[in-house]
Amino acid sequence: FSIYIKIANSVPRVVLGSVFIIALGLGMASKVALAVVMVFFVVFANAFQGVREADRAMIANAQILGASPMQITRSVIIPSAMSWILASLHVSFGFALVGAVVGEFLGAKQGMGLLISTAQGAFNANGVFAAMIILAVMALVVEFLITRFENYVVKWRPAPFNEQGT
Template identity: 60%
Template sequence: MSLEHATPTPAPTVTDPADTGTAGKRPSGPVAFLRGRTGHSLLAVNAVRLLIVIVWLGSWELAARTIMDPFYYSMPSDIWDKLVTWFTDGTSQGSIWSNIAVTLEEAVYGFVLGTVLGIVLGVLLGRARFLAEVLAPFIKGANAIPRIVLASLFVIWFGLGMSSKVATALVLVFFAVFFNAFQGAREVDKTLIDNARILGAGRWALLRTIVLPSATSWILASMHVAFGFALIGAVVGEFTGADRGMGLLIAHAQGNFDAAGVYAGMLVITVVALAAEWLITRLERRLTSWRPQTTAAAAGA
């Protein structure tokens, strides 16, 4: 049994024939991002996005006032009122900012610890084929465990404090990063490894100068998903038992049949996740700035 097929290998990038020899005609890099893959301006794209949001929220508001029961489905105006109340008057669990800070702190700790462990073990096992074969069934078995359920066990082990939430977030993040780091370490060009060994590179030098840079794209790709998992772990842990946090606010709203409060909590968490995604994207660009930019890659950035 092998870990090599634990996660699917990304499909190779297909270059558009129209891109061939047109590096001077099609925008690349930041220009390509601003104009989009099809050449449309960012203003037009954002205008359509805004229109979609307006139509969606407007139809929801109209339906809640005419055919749907707002007690169960709430409505955008009620959700907005709930958000205004939270950010101006606070919540029953204190300031909304303190609750956001608690959830974010738990998620960040779990994300960092899970990412570090996932990278270290993934790269090491990716280069140690015999050890990977030995541990493959145990790792796959652990990955098959419904990890959300572990939140209850972590509360028993670590109590209602931050440790249980960090542990839940860590477990969710670890496997997302581990399998990508493992596969990235396996995908290193064997010719590069052989040439470096001929030149006298040791195991640590190979790992530092060839394996890790080659696996960077795989690792960074997993981090986009991993932080979302970290937030999920923190919120689920707060649902299980906590005295502060966004998960507790949502749990109280659910207990009071306050649909607007549930939606408001979801919206706040979504904004935090999007902000983290933006930061990770900036980090990814800085860490991969050393790679040469081809026309096709730049057009799809």
């Protein structure tokens, strides 16, 4: 199973953008497909590693206490993997944004990638920088929201060292 993931992960994403545009057209579907492919491998690898690093003693204790496989998954394995999954969300959002913009850059009827491509073709540096600033602000806002979501989901985790006021 992992060999197929490694093979699929080795394919350059920009090439897949062209394939998705040919297969799915210039609409939203090709952009979403490219963004999903950009994100999938990061999230999958981190979630897989998080599940692998679940505390075996806690799993054994839950089994001894009579927990079903679903209860073990929900109460032990997913919380153990949650830090890995949430960390991958921080990284993968940037990849999703890049995937969407590259998809629009390669071929789209609208979007920031088309704006950048058009501005670049017209040697309009102000247009390119304006689009970059808009994308950066959007990325910062979403990163803030992901952090808020992370803090809400993992309340049990102690605060990072620099936020404790020391």
